[in-house]
Amino acid sequence: MAGLVTTFGAGAMTNSIQEIREADFLFVTGSNTTEAHPIIAMEMKRAVRRGARLVVADPRAIWLTTIADRHLALQPGTDVWLLNAMAHVIVTENLVDHDFVANHTEGFETVRDAVQEYTPEKAEAITGVRAEDIRKTAREYATTRKAGIYYTLGITEHTHGTDNVYCLANLVLMTGHLGHASTGMNPLRGQNNVQGANDAGATPVFYPGYQRVDDPEVHARYEASWGVPLDPKPGLNLNQIIKEVGKTIHGLFVMGEDIVISEPNVSKLEEGLNQIEFLVIQEIFLNETARFADVILPGACFAEKEGVFTNSERRVQRVRKAVDPPGQARADWEILTAIARAAGADWKTSTPEAIYDEYVADAPKLRGISHARIEKEGGLQWPCPDPGHPGTVYLHEGGILRGKGLFTPVEYRPSHESSTETHPLVLSTGRTLYHYNAATQTRRAPGPAAKQPEAFVEIHPADARSREITDGDRVAVTSKRGRIECRAMVSRQVRRGCIWMPFHFAEARANLLTVDVGDTVTGTAEYKVCAAEVTLVQALENPVAFPGSFASVQQDR
Amino acid sequence: MIESPSILLDGNPVPYRPGETLLEVATRAGQDIPTLCHDPRLEPMGSCRTCLVEIEGWPRLAPSCATLAEPDMQVTTANPRIQRHRRLLFSLYLADHPTEHEACEDGAPCELHHLAHRHNADPNWPHMEPLRADRPGDRNPYVEFRADRCILCARCTRYCDEVEGVNAITLTGRGSETTISTSDQISLMDSSCELCGGCIAVCPTGAMAEKMPLVAGAPPERELQKVRTTCNYCGVGCQLDLNVDPSADEGRGRIVKVTSPPPGTITGDGNLCVKGRFAYDFVHHPDRLTTPLVRQPDGSLAEATWEEAIARAAAGLMGVRERHGSDALGFVSSSRCTGEENYLIQKLARAVFGTNNVHSCAAT
Incomplete structure (x- = not known):
C-alpha cells in the first residue's frame, strides 16, 4: 500500500466491486481471482460475458485465463519489465492522455525517459511474453475508456513489490484511467479486514x-x-x-x-x-x-x-x-x-x-x-468525513487526493534469489479456493477438506518427466532453507521451470522454504520467488485422477 | 432534454430505460408479478410462464421477464384472464410436486407453495408420479438433489453456467424424464463444481437442498433466526445470513447453515463461495479454545481463570518493558479481528506500553 499512498495519496481500491461488471477492459495481474476472491471474479466473468476484454498477466495459467482474450505468462519476478514495456508502447505510440498528465500529475518526463530502454522486444527476451502481445495489451488498455487494473499479492509479495505497484500506477496516470467509474487501480485485499x-x-x-x-x-x-x-x-x-x-x-x-x-x-x-x-x-x-x-x-x-x-x-x-x-x-x-x-x-x-x-x-x-x-x-x-456524507464510491473524482498523481520511474531489479544448479526451479506460493491462510478453519469443513485434502506442488510435465515424477507421487520440495514433503500435481498450469504450492498446510509448510527478505519499502516478504528443487520420495502405487484443481479436468494443451 | 420513453402499466404511464424488460419496469413500479425461473443475475429464459402479462394488440400473453419494454406499450399485469392462467399453471406445477406445504419445507421455504397459495391454485388435482431421476449416493457433503421437488426452472444450471461459470450441472434426459445432473452422473466432487452452493441459493423449491442440516435433522429454515453479517474469509466482504437455532447448545445458539441475501445486496449480489457458504464448521468445532491456558514451570500448559491469565499476560509484558524498554515489545494484530479490536490493540501498544511496534498481517 505504501506505493499507492506515495503516488495517489490513498492506499486502497480506487473503485468499487460493483463497477467491475460495467468495465470494458480488465487487466488482471498477480491475482488468482477465482480462487482468492471468488465473488469479485464473478463480477469479472459477468463483464466478460457482456463483451469486456480480459487480459491476464500471471506466470500460471489460472482459471481466468480460460475466459481471457490473452494470457501473458511472464517469468516470475519480471513484472517490472512487462509493465515498463507497456508504458514504453503507450509513450512511443503517443497514446498518453496529455490533458490528464498536464492537469493532474507530476513527474511524467522521468517515467517517459526511464521506459525508453524497455522495448517490447527486450521485454520478450526477459519475461517470455511475446512483444506483439505486450503491444496489443498496452494499446487496448490505453485506448479503452473504462479500463481497470486489478492486482493482489502476485504484484506485492516481491522484494520489488513496491516497484511493481509504481509501474502499474504509472500506467494508470499516463492513460488518465482514474477518477471515473470502472477504471482505476484496484488492489484486492486478501483478508476480510x-x-x-x-x-x-x-x-x-x-x-x-x-x-x-x-x-x-x-x-x-x-x-x-x-x-x-x-x-x-x-x-x-x-x-x-x-x-x-x-x-x-x-x-x-x-x-x-x-x-x-x-x-x-x-x-x-x-x-x-x-x-x-x-x-x-x-x-x-x-x-x-x-x-x-x-x-x-x-x-x-x-x-x-x-x-x-x-x-x-x-x-x-x-x-x-x-x-x-x-x-x-x-x-x-x-x-x-x-x-x-x-x-x-x-x-x-x-x-x-x-x-x-x-x-x-x-x-x-x-x-x-x-x-x-x-x-x-x-x-x-470511506472517505466519509461527516454524518451527511454519502460515502465515496470511487476515489479521485474531482482530482487526485494528494493533489497531483506522482509518476515514479522504476528500474528492473532481479528477485532476491535466482535459480541455481542445486535449486533450478522457481517456487511461488499462494492460496487456493478451498482453503484459507493457515487453514485452521477450512480444514475443519468437510467439503474443502475432501476437495483438497493435502498439500501439493504443481510441476510442469516436462520438469516432472526429467525427474521421473508422475502425477500423485510423493515428492520432496527443498530450498536452501528447508525441506517439505507433499504430493506432485503434474500440471500445465505452471510454466516450465516454475513450481507452485499453496501455503495452507501445517504438515507441509511452504514457508519453511520461502525467503524472508522483504520489499525495500514495505517489508513485505518475497513469497512469490525462491529457488527450489523437487525430488521423488515415493511413487504413487495406484495412480488416480487427483481432484482439487480445475487443472485436473483441463485438457492437455 | 430528451424525454425518456414510457409504457402504460395498468393504465399508468411508467418511464423506462431502453433495454429494460417489462418485469423490471413493473417491479420498479411496485408491481408484484410472480416468477419461478427468473433471477436478475441470469439471462431471461421465459420458461415458467408464471410472469405472463397482457399487451394491447398482442394475441397471446407474453412473459414479462423476457419481453423488452417498447414505447407506449400498454401492459396489463392482472386481470381475470391472467389470473385464470396463473391459477391453472400453479395447479399444474403442484400436481407434480410434494402436496404437503410444511413437509415440503423441511429445509428452505418453497416459493412454489407460497405462490400457488397466493394465486388460489387447486391442490386437489390428481398427483403425478415424477419420472425425474434422483442422484442418490453423491458423496459431496453439501448439495442434495431431490428430484421430486424439481420444477426444471433451470435456475441452478443457468447460475452454474452464467454466474459461477463452471458448468458442473446441466439439464439431462428428455421430456418428463428431464432432470438435473452432472456430465456422466459423476459426483460433484469429481466434476468442475467448486461447491459455491449457488444452485441451492437460487432453487425456488428446495430441490437443490443443503445436505448437512437435513442429515442432522436440524429445524427447517423458517424456524431459524437469520443474522445478517459480513463473511470472515477474503477481502470482498460478501454479506451473508447466519441461520441460527437459538435454543441449541444450551441456549448458546448454533449456526445451522448460511444462506445468501437476495440478489442486489451489497456486497456480493447474493453470491457466495464455498468458504463463505459452507466453511463455518470451525465455529462449533470441539477443538475451539474454551478456557485460558498458562505455561507452567515444567513447560506444560494448564487451565487458568481469566483473572490469573490476564494478570500473567499484563505482568509478563510489563516485565519485558522494565528489563528492555518499550521497544522490546511487539504487537501482532490480525486482519481477522474487527476494526474496533484493531483500534484497541494499537492503542494498547502505543498508549499503554509505549511502542509503535504494532502491525497486522496487512503489510502489503
Whole structure:
C-alpha cells in the first residue's frame, strides 16, 4: 500500500466491486481471482460475458485465463519489465492522455525517459511474453475508456513489490484511467479486514485513519485524546518484528495470527521464539504458534461478536453476533480492555459501538460512518468525513487526493534469489479456493477438506518427466532453507521451470522454504520467488485422477 | 432534454430505460408479478410462464421477464384472464410436486407453495408420479438433489453456467424424464463444481437442498433466526445470513447453515463461495479454545481463570518493558479481528506500553 499512498495519496481500491461488471477492459495481474476472491471474479466473468476484454498477466495459467482474450505468462519476478514495456508502447505510440498528465500529475518526463530502454522486444527476451502481445495489451488498455487494473499479492509479495505497484500506477496516470467509474487501480485485499486493520491504525507508521505517527500535529492530537505521552517515531513493521524476535524483541503479543505458518523462513522464527522471554497469543484454536506461548487467551470468532470489517473497496460493514462464544472464550475487544486495565490503564468497560465512536472521533476519513448509519443505510465507503456524507464510491473524482498523481520511474531489479544448479526451479506460493491462510478453519469443513485434502506442488510435465515424477507421487520440495514433503500435481498450469504450492498446510509448510527478505519499502516478504528443487520420495502405487484443481479436468494443451 | 420513453402499466404511464424488460419496469413500479425461473443475475429464459402479462394488440400473453419494454406499450399485469392462467399453471406445477406445504419445507421455504397459495391454485388435482431421476449416493457433503421437488426452472444450471461459470450441472434426459445432473452422473466432487452452493441459493423449491442440516435433522429454515453479517474469509466482504437455532447448545445458539441475501445486496449480489457458504464448521468445532491456558514451570500448559491469565499476560509484558524498554515489545494484530479490536490493540501498544511496534498481517 505504501506505493499507492506515495503516488495517489490513498492506499486502497480506487473503485468499487460493483463497477467491475460495467468495465470494458480488465487487466488482471498477480491475482488468482477465482480462487482468492471468488465473488469479485464473478463480477469479472459477468463483464466478460457482456463483451469486456480480459487480459491476464500471471506466470500460471489460472482459471481466468480460460475466459481471457490473452494470457501473458511472464517469468516470475519480471513484472517490472512487462509493465515498463507497456508504458514504453503507450509513450512511443503517443497514446498518453496529455490533458490528464498536464492537469493532474507530476513527474511524467522521468517515467517517459526511464521506459525508453524497455522495448517490447527486450521485454520478450526477459519475461517470455511475446512483444506483439505486450503491444496489443498496452494499446487496448490505453485506448479503452473504462479500463481497470486489478492486482493482489502476485504484484506485492516481491522484494520489488513496491516497484511493481509504481509501474502499474504509472500506467494508470499516463492513460488518465482514474477518477471515473470502472477504471482505476484496484488492489484486492486478501483478508476480510486487512483494510480495516490498516484503517484502525494497526500499523507502525499510522494512527487510525492514515495519520502519520511522526506528524507533530497528529502526535499532539493523540497525546491529548489519550492523555499519555506517545512515541513520535515509527515502529517496526511485521517483517522486522518477526526478524527481531529473540534478538531485540523480547516480548510479543500475537492476536489472531499463526505466525509460525504464515511468516516466511519459519525455522529462523522458531529459533527466535525459543529465545523470547514472553509470548501471549489470543486465538480461537490451539495453533502452531501456541507451542511457544506463555499465555493463551481464548478469543471469539466473527459469529460471536459485534463490530465492523472494512472490505477491499473501503466499505465499512457490520459484523453481528449470532451465537455465544464456546466455554469461557471472550470477544477479543473484552480481552484487550482487560489487559490494558491490568497494566494500569484507565480503560472503561465498553461496547463495540462506543469503541468505534472513540476510534473515528480522531480519524477524519471515517468520522461520518457510525454503527447506527450502517444499520440504516448498509455498508458505507470511506472517505466519509461527516454524518451527511454519502460515502465515496470511487476515489479521485474531482482530482487526485494528494493533489497531483506522482509518476515514479522504476528500474528492473532481479528477485532476491535466482535459480541455481542445486535449486533450478522457481517456487511461488499462494492460496487456493478451498482453503484459507493457515487453514485452521477450512480444514475443519468437510467439503474443502475432501476437495483438497493435502498439500501439493504443481510441476510442469516436462520438469516432472526429467525427474521421473508422475502425477500423485510423493515428492520432496527443498530450498536452501528447508525441506517439505507433499504430493506432485503434474500440471500445465505452471510454466516450465516454475513450481507452485499453496501455503495452507501445517504438515507441509511452504514457508519453511520461502525467503524472508522483504520489499525495500514495505517489508513485505518475497513469497512469490525462491529457488527450489523437487525430488521423488515415493511413487504413487495406484495412480488416480487427483481432484482439487480445475487443472485436473483441463485438457492437455 | 430528451424525454425518456414510457409504457402504460395498468393504465399508468411508467418511464423506462431502453433495454429494460417489462418485469423490471413493473417491479420498479411496485408491481408484484410472480416468477419461478427468473433471477436478475441470469439471462431471461421465459420458461415458467408464471410472469405472463397482457399487451394491447398482442394475441397471446407474453412473459414479462423476457419481453423488452417498447414505447407506449400498454401492459396489463392482472386481470381475470391472467389470473385464470396463473391459477391453472400453479395447479399444474403442484400436481407434480410434494402436496404437503410444511413437509415440503423441511429445509428452505418453497416459493412454489407460497405462490400457488397466493394465486388460489387447486391442490386437489390428481398427483403425478415424477419420472425425474434422483442422484442418490453423491458423496459431496453439501448439495442434495431431490428430484421430486424439481420444477426444471433451470435456475441452478443457468447460475452454474452464467454466474459461477463452471458448468458442473446441466439439464439431462428428455421430456418428463428431464432432470438435473452432472456430465456422466459423476459426483460433484469429481466434476468442475467448486461447491459455491449457488444452485441451492437460487432453487425456488428446495430441490437443490443443503445436505448437512437435513442429515442432522436440524429445524427447517423458517424456524431459524437469520443474522445478517459480513463473511470472515477474503477481502470482498460478501454479506451473508447466519441461520441460527437459538435454543441449541444450551441456549448458546448454533449456526445451522448460511444462506445468501437476495440478489442486489451489497456486497456480493447474493453470491457466495464455498468458504463463505459452507466453511463455518470451525465455529462449533470441539477443538475451539474454551478456557485460558498458562505455561507452567515444567513447560506444560494448564487451565487458568481469566483473572490469573490476564494478570500473567499484563505482568509478563510489563516485565519485558522494565528489563528492555518499550521497544522490546511487539504487537501482532490480525486482519481477522474487527476494526474496533484493531483500534484497541494499537492503542494498547502505543498508549499503554509505549511502542509503535504494532502491525497486522496487512503489510502489503
